[in-house]
Every structure is written in C-alpha cells, then in structure tokens.
Amino acid sequence: MVTVSEAIRLFMQCCDSCFGLRHDRGSALPAAVVAGNVRPVIDRAVTPVRPAATSGPISGGAVERLGWWAARRRDLVAGVWLLVVAASFGLLPHFTHALAAPAIEIDGSESSRAAELVAKGFPLLGREQLVVAFRSTTLTSTSPDFQDAVGHATAALRRQPGVRAAFTLPPAGSDRAASDNDVLAPLYTLYHDPHNAYVLVALDGDSAERQDRIRAQRDAVTDVARAASDARVQAHLIGLSTVNEDMRRTELDDLRVGELVTIPLAALVLLVGLGTVGAAVLPLLTAGAAIVTTFGLVGAATLALPGLRFDTFTAAVVTVVGLGIGIDYALFVVNRFREELSTGIPPEAAVGRATATSGRAVVLSGIVVSVAAASMVLLPSPLCRELALGATLVTAVVLLAALTLLPAILVRWARWVEWGRLPWFAPSHPDAAERGGWARWARRLMRRPWPYAVAGIAVLLLASLPVSGLRLGVDLGRQGLADTPSGAALAIVDADGAGGVMGMISVVVPRISAGEPAEVATLAADLRQRPDVAAVLAFDNRRDLSMLAVVPRAAPDSAQAADLTRRLRGDLSRPVRQARHEVVVGGFSALLDDVTAMVTGWLPWVIGLVLLLSLGYLVVVFRSLVLPVKAIVMNLLAISATLGLTALVFQHGFGASLAGARRIGSVQVYLPVVVFTMLFGLSMDYEVFLVRRIHEEYQLSGDNSSAVALGLQRTARSITTAAAIMIVIFSGLLANRIPEARQIGFALAVAVAVDATVIRMLLVPTLMRLLGDRNWWLPRPLDRLLGSRGQDA
Incomplete structure (x- = not known):
C-alpha cells in the first residue's frame, strides 16, 4: 500500500520525467506502479510508440x-x-x-468620407439628420394648438447641446408655396396626413457624443410637445441615433x-x-x-x-x-x-x-x-x-x-x-467508462468506421448546400422595435409615405471651382424620373461642394435601397465622373453597402490567418501534422454546415417560425465572420479535449484503435454535457428581438450541436481509427525543431 506522500512523490517524479528526465530502457518502473497502485506514465523511452509522442499522458x-x-x-x-x-x-x-x-461604422470607407465632406461643406446639416414626427388624433397640423406645440417643442430641441439646426416643414395641405431657392421643397409632396407635421433636425458630434445626448434631446421634444398641447400632440424623434438607443435598451x-x-x-x-x-x-x-x-x-x-x-x-x-x-x-x-x-x-x-x-x-x-x-x-x-x-x-x-x-x-x-x-x-x-452506452458506441465505430465516416461527411455536405446562395444584408429589426418609441415613429412616417427620408443617400461632388457642374444638375433631373426615387434635394455651398440628397422609396435596409446605392456609385454617376469630377456616395444605405463590402473583402484574410496560426499551434500541441490538418478540415465542414442551415432558416424561411424568426431574404452581414471566429475557437475546445485523451491512452498502450475507443468512452459524457450547456446558453439569444443576436444565437447553437455530435462523436473517432498510427506522424525535421519540450513551449 502506498502512502499519500509516496503517491505524491511518485506523481511528481512522473511529471518530471515528462520534461526530459527519462528512464533508461533497462530501468525498472517504481514498485508502486508495477503493483498497479499508481498509474504509470509511459513515454517513448519505455514503450516503443510513435517517435512524435514525446510527452507523457x-x-x-x-x-x-x-x-x-x-x-x-x-x-x-x-x-x-x-x-x-x-x-x-x-x-x-x-x-x-x-x-x-x-457602432456600425467602417474606418476610411466612402460613406464615412461623404459624411465628413457634408459636415464640413454644409455645417447646418451636421453629422446626422433626424426627423421629428408630430402626431395628433384629434387636432389637424394646421390648427393653432398643433402649431403652438410644434413651435415650443422645436424651440426646446434647438436649445439642446449637439443640435445644429432644426427646419420646420409646412403642414400637409397648407397654402404655403415653395420658393425657387427652397432646397427642401421636394419633400413637401412626400407626406399627406393632415394630422402629422415634420421637423428636420441636424446633429453635431461624433457617434459617441450623439448617442450620449440623444436621450435628453428626445425627452425634451416629447415632454414639451405633450405639455404645450395638453397631451393632444405626441412628438417622436426618429433617426439612426434614436434607433440605436432603442436597440440598446431592447x-x-x-x-x-x-x-x-x-x-x-x-x-x-x-x-x-x-x-x-x-x-x-x-x-x-x-x-x-x-x-x-x-x-x-x-x-x-x-x-x-x-x-x-x-x-x-x-x-x-x-x-x-x-x-x-x-x-x-x-x-x-x-x-x-x-x-x-x-x-x-x-x-x-x-x-x-x-x-x-x-x-x-x-x-x-x-x-x-x-x-x-x-x-x-x-x-x-x-x-x-x-x-x-x-x-x-x-x-x-x-x-x-x-x-x-x-x-x-x-x-x-x-x-x-x-x-x-x-x-x-x-x-x-x-473503470466506469468501460461500461455503458458510450463504450458500446465506441466499439461499434471501431468495428465499422467506413460507413459511419461516409454518412457523417454526407450529412455535413448536404447541410452546406445553401451556402452557395448565401446573401448578406442588414435587417434593422423593425419588427423588434415595434414596441419602442422608434418603432412608433417609424410606423407614423411609413404610413404617411415619408419613410424614405430616414434613408437619404447623399451624392457628394467636391470641386475646385465655384460653379456647380452641369453634370450634377443633369444627374438630379435623371434621378427624379426614376421610379425607385421619391425625391431629390440639391445643395450647393457655392464654393467647393455640391450634394444631391436622394430620397429612396424603399426602406434604407432593403435590397432595393442597396441596389440604388450601388447604381449611384456605378453607372448612374458615370457622366459626372467622366467630366473629371469625384463622386462620393454616403448615407445609411451606403454605409450598409460598405459594411457588406468590408466583410466579404476581409473574411478570406481572417480565415487564412486563423487557419495558418491554428495549424502551426496545433502541430505543436498534438505533435502531429495529420491531426491538425484533420481538425481544420472538420471545423471548416462544421462551419459550412452551420452557415448553410442558418441561411436555410433566415434567408429562405424554412422552419423560421420554430426559431422565433421570419424570412428576411438574407443573413446579417456580420454573421459569417463572427460565426467563423467564435466557432473555430469553441470547436477546438472539444477537439483538444478528445484528442489529448486519446493521446494519453495511445502513449499507455501504443494501440491506436484501443486508444481511440477508450478516449471517446472517457470523454463522451463530458463533451455531450458541455455541448448541451452551450446549446442552452446560445439558444437564449433566440429570444432577442435584435436580428444579429438572434441569428448568431441560432448559428452558434446549431454549430455546437453539429460539432459535438457529427464531428466529435462520429467523424473524429472513425477517421482516427482509419488513419491508424499515421495520426501521430510528424516529419523528423519538424520533430527535431519542436524538441522534447514542444508542447510546453
């Protein structure tokens, strides 16, 4: 019988031997180990297994x-x-x-530069433009009480920090005629409800400053309008900052x-x-x-x-x-x-x-x-x-x-x-792992690895098919904002036909001379004839900048608005460019287009970097070249299957109601990069845990099939329990009303389920069984480079 101190001492000696203090071939193992009281640590100097297996279990x-x-x-x-x-x-x-x-921003993007040019060339337009929608169910917008509420609320808003300017639009049906130099005149025909009135607001400051001030600005205009009208007129401030604030709270x-x-x-x-x-x-x-x-x-x-x-x-x-x-x-x-x-x-x-x-x-x-x-x-x-x-x-x-x-x-x-x-x-x-269902499953896989391996790969490839038609987009989640102040404001503006004002696209033309280029006026006239354009506002500072504010008929996060933005950056503005004028297209729709281009452009570089670093790291960890390559291929298959299933649900609508979602025709633009980076790291959790245990067993016995079976038996319960916990936690995001959170929660839950079942419990053991001792192959030059302490390094 070994005492506690002897057991600890023997354990420490075994650990020391794994750092290079090895037994000679002829030396005997400690008596306690021979007696079976302490589990032996067998390295390659004792048991002639693969040369790469230098570390003890x-x-x-x-x-x-x-x-x-x-x-x-x-x-x-x-x-x-x-x-x-x-x-x-x-x-x-x-x-x-x-x-x-x-913060939906892209450093150095075209939309970012357009915003800077507009803020500098047209100071009264500020860095962001919002709308105050006034609504009353009892008063018309031309009544004195309604007008009084609008006037007081607008004055209170102008006094708020960060408000650059506020422009009151004439009520629908009023007798006011637009003058020739009234640049806002094209907006007057967009709204028709006699119970509504609108004020355009320009905000200063960067995105963080605007976000900090938006609550006070919203409260000011809302409270004053209510007080001035005895609660008969409601004021709703709506714009990107207010939507962001409501999204934050939601x-x-x-x-x-x-x-x-x-x-x-x-x-x-x-x-x-x-x-x-x-x-x-x-x-x-x-x-x-x-x-x-x-x-x-x-x-x-x-x-x-x-x-x-x-x-x-x-x-x-x-x-x-x-x-x-x-x-x-x-x-x-x-x-x-x-x-x-x-x-x-x-x-x-x-x-x-x-x-x-x-x-x-x-x-x-x-x-x-x-x-x-x-x-x-x-x-x-x-x-x-x-x-x-x-x-x-x-x-x-x-x-x-x-x-x-x-x-x-x-x-x-x-x-x-x-x-x-x-x-x-x-x-x-x-010896509990040698009994029960996981032991029987492991023995079954070891007996018939080929059919199970082929079936697992077929399932992953089938789930990956929708990836070929993957469409990236941005859904602002209006459905999730329905119960927020922004949702109420959007409903008012959309019902009145003025929803496009929220997504104006700015076509900015910087120049050297003072005169407005004739091509800009021609472009404005052409755009006013397009069926997807509701209005065009022409601005010129008479110094160095012209701008067309294009109001689309579609919502700013729609495919139609995205298509119009791309055409404005392409063939529609070509005549202006051919006249040697620079054209910079901005606005919220343009920003979303820049985000999509950024993700699709950088995603291959991110994937390449992660794969390269992970391959090198796993070679050091596993002391094998075959296992890291297999792990990376398996992870890519799991990610592809995950994106395919996510596209099937959210883009094509199959089973969307079961996930508490709706078909939107695309997946959120950030989804691929977030899912790839998060899943690639999380899936290695199970890979390392399973393969390290298999490696332990392999060093003890030198028998690959036995090691794979024992490693699977001893880790299966932990892996499936851990995966079930991950699935439960990620599924909590399905209750979120914000599309990004819901889609990422769904994708990560599906990814963990696929990874822990098809990959770790099926493909990894069967492929390791088929590869045999080749699992642990490491080129000799690489083995010498890593040295005996490769894993600790």
Whole structure:
C-alpha cells in the first residue's frame, strides 16, 4: 500500500520525467506502479510508440504547477477572488453606463468620407439628420394648438447641446408655396396626413457624443410637445441615433430575460450530466466569477477612460460565450478531478492530475479561442474590434478562474463534490467508462468506421448546400422595435409615405471651382424620373461642394435601397465622373453597402490567418501534422454546415417560425465572420479535449484503435454535457428581438450541436481509427525543431 506522500512523490517524479528526465530502457518502473497502485506514465523511452509522442499522458508543465500552487494556497486564492468579484460588482454600474448601441461604422470607407465632406461643406446639416414626427388624433397640423406645440417643442430641441439646426416643414395641405431657392421643397409632396407635421433636425458630434445626448434631446421634444398641447400632440424623434438607443435598451432587456431562462436550464443540464449537486455548483461559480470580473474590468477601464464605450451586441456575445466556455472548461476539470479522486488519491494529488490533463487541454483550447477571436481586429470596424477585445478578455479571465479559483475550491470542496447525488446516477469509478452506452458506441465505430465516416461527411455536405446562395444584408429589426418609441415613429412616417427620408443617400461632388457642374444638375433631373426615387434635394455651398440628397422609396435596409446605392456609385454617376469630377456616395444605405463590402473583402484574410496560426499551434500541441490538418478540415465542414442551415432558416424561411424568426431574404452581414471566429475557437475546445485523451491512452498502450475507443468512452459524457450547456446558453439569444443576436444565437447553437455530435462523436473517432498510427506522424525535421519540450513551449 502506498502512502499519500509516496503517491505524491511518485506523481511528481512522473511529471518530471515528462520534461526530459527519462528512464533508461533497462530501468525498472517504481514498485508502486508495477503493483498497479499508481498509474504509470509511459513515454517513448519505455514503450516503443510513435517517435512524435514525446510527452507523457500526465504532463502539465506550468499549468500543473499553477494548479498545485492554487490547491496549496487555496484560502489565499479564494480570498483574492472573493475580493475581485466584490469589487467587480461595485464597478458594474460603470459598465452598464458605458453600454451603447453597436457602432456600425467602417474606418476610411466612402460613406464615412461623404459624411465628413457634408459636415464640413454644409455645417447646418451636421453629422446626422433626424426627423421629428408630430402626431395628433384629434387636432389637424394646421390648427393653432398643433402649431403652438410644434413651435415650443422645436424651440426646446434647438436649445439642446449637439443640435445644429432644426427646419420646420409646412403642414400637409397648407397654402404655403415653395420658393425657387427652397432646397427642401421636394419633400413637401412626400407626406399627406393632415394630422402629422415634420421637423428636420441636424446633429453635431461624433457617434459617441450623439448617442450620449440623444436621450435628453428626445425627452425634451416629447415632454414639451405633450405639455404645450395638453397631451393632444405626441412628438417622436426618429433617426439612426434614436434607433440605436432603442436597440440598446431592447438588447439589454432581452439579454436579461434570456439569462433568467438559460442559466437555470444550464444548471439543470449540469446536474443531470454530473449527477450530483455538489459537482454541478462548481462550474456555475467559476463561470459566474469570470463573467462578473470581465465586466468589472471593463467598468474600471471606463473610469480611467471616460469616453470608452462598449456596445450591447458585444456584451451579449461576450456574456453567452463567457458563460459557455466558463462552464465547459470547469466541467472538464471537475470531471477529471472526480475521476482521479475515485482512484483513492488525496484531493491535492487529484487536482494536480486534473490540471495536468484537463486543465492543460482547457488552456490549449482557450488559446485557440483567443487567437480566433483576436483575428477580428483585422477588420476596419469598431464593432469587430470590440468583439475581438471582449471575447479575448473573457476567455483569459475564464482560463485564470479555471486554473486558480477552481482548483482552490475543489480541494476545499472535495468532500462535498459527490453530495446530492441523483438516484439513478452511478458513483464515479475508475473503470466506469468501460461500461455503458458510450463504450458500446465506441466499439461499434471501431468495428465499422467506413460507413459511419461516409454518412457523417454526407450529412455535413448536404447541410452546406445553401451556402452557395448565401446573401448578406442588414435587417434593422423593425419588427423588434415595434414596441419602442422608434418603432412608433417609424410606423407614423411609413404610413404617411415619408419613410424614405430616414434613408437619404447623399451624392457628394467636391470641386475646385465655384460653379456647380452641369453634370450634377443633369444627374438630379435623371434621378427624379426614376421610379425607385421619391425625391431629390440639391445643395450647393457655392464654393467647393455640391450634394444631391436622394430620397429612396424603399426602406434604407432593403435590397432595393442597396441596389440604388450601388447604381449611384456605378453607372448612374458615370457622366459626372467622366467630366473629371469625384463622386462620393454616403448615407445609411451606403454605409450598409460598405459594411457588406468590408466583410466579404476581409473574411478570406481572417480565415487564412486563423487557419495558418491554428495549424502551426496545433502541430505543436498534438505533435502531429495529420491531426491538425484533420481538425481544420472538420471545423471548416462544421462551419459550412452551420452557415448553410442558418441561411436555410433566415434567408429562405424554412422552419423560421420554430426559431422565433421570419424570412428576411438574407443573413446579417456580420454573421459569417463572427460565426467563423467564435466557432473555430469553441470547436477546438472539444477537439483538444478528445484528442489529448486519446493521446494519453495511445502513449499507455501504443494501440491506436484501443486508444481511440477508450478516449471517446472517457470523454463522451463530458463533451455531450458541455455541448448541451452551450446549446442552452446560445439558444437564449433566440429570444432577442435584435436580428444579429438572434441569428448568431441560432448559428452558434446549431454549430455546437453539429460539432459535438457529427464531428466529435462520429467523424473524429472513425477517421482516427482509419488513419491508424499515421495520426501521430510528424516529419523528423519538424520533430527535431519542436524538441522534447514542444508542447510546453
């Protein structure tokens, strides 16, 4: 019988041997190992397996040492984390105050340059143009009381900071005739309801400043109009800033509702998967501490940098990703801890083994998640940069919690891990994996790998078919804004036929001479004859700039408005360009077109960078060239299938009602890049966890088929439980009324389901069975380059 101190000493010796202190071929294994009391660590110097397999199955390096340290200093570690979480709770108000709507901007884009030219050449038009829609069910817009309310509300709005100018349009049916130099005259024919009146508003400031001021501006015009008319006239301020503000509030509300449903469901899945209340609590504690700490860090950053903003869409994605990987990573470590604890070793030794194996796999997969997420900084978009920063930050905090807080709690909580066992759940046993349904499934795959491999690939290819017709677009989510002030305003403007004013397209022509080019006037006349154009406003500052404000008949996020924008940038403005004049097209529709072009242009570079970095990294991790290539191909198949199924639901409408969605004819433009980067990193979670366990078994036996079967048996329950939790958490975004969040939630939930079932439980084991010892092939020059410490490096 081996004492606790001897077991720990032998364990440490085995770990040291994995760092290069190897046994000679003739040396005997320790007696305790021979007796079977301590599981042997067999490296290639003892068992003649593939040359590339240099690390023993339990070799955690710095990760293991960190876990041991946290276990020994458990009270200190737990106390520090308690202080950090408490401080983070105090910083949460600063985080929520800094939340803003997603910044739909593209650095250096044509639409951005057009906005700068307009703000400089026509100061009265400001950086953004909005509309105040006045509405009364009892008064007509020409009545004195109605006009008085409009006048007082407009005056109050002009006094607000950031309001550059306000232009009152004549009421419908009024006797006022437009003068020849009235540039707004083309708008007078767009609205006809005698109970409505409109005021055009120009705002100054950058997007963050406009977002900060919009609530006060909206409240001012709304409250004054109501007070001046005894609540008979309602005023609605509508524009991009107000839509963003309502989207921010809607997204936050829906995120809270989703969390109230998904977190209890995730806890239930944890309980069923782990079988005990004591074990199920630990991943929730770890993930919760990581999420609160991440948002606390952002709150602290906003104190140091008052102008810092964090958009709600990023907050939603970071929350679900952080919860998902936080619970998953803790789940893997807890399961391995329980497995090791069942062998009879003390809790500290069990924590050491768990961090050396599952903890190391968690770090490896976390690095891939961070690399994939960080690749989004390549895109010239504030939204993508925030997503990259948020996902990378939350992954780093989750890893720190899983490697310090969790080991400390595990040692302190060891006696309670098996508390609250479900009646049907069998106690942990060292040989439990060799029995049950997963063992039978593994043996079936090993007997007939070809049919299962072909069936799995066929399913993925079939699901990928809709990708060939994938159409990217932007849906503002008007359906989700229906119950907001912006939704009410949009309904009024659209019903009156003036909805196109919200999406005016600016055709800006800078010049050197003072006279307006004749080609611009000709273009304006031609555009007024087009059936898809409601009105054209001509501006000229008589110095160096001409502008046509084109009012489309379609909504700014429609395919018709996008087509008109592209034609204005192409053949419609060609005569002006042929006269050697520059044409810069801007406006909201143009911005959406720039976003689409940015994503489609940069996506191949992002994919290439992630694949290249992941390939090199996985070669180091797996000490194989075959396994990384296989992993990348499998991930690409899973991503393709995910995008295909997402397009099938949201673009073509098949089963859209089941997902709480509607057919919109496209998928959101940011979806491919977000899904690729997030899924590529998350899928490596299961890949690393499964293959590392197979590698352990392979080093012990040298038998590839046996190693694949045992690795699958021992990890299948953890992977399926982790995947079920991810699916539950991502599905919470389906309740969100904002299209981006809903589509990304659907895509990530489908992706995890496909990855954890078809890929990890079917294709990976069957392909590894078919490849045999070739799984571990590594060219000798590369093997020498990596050296004996390649994985630790």
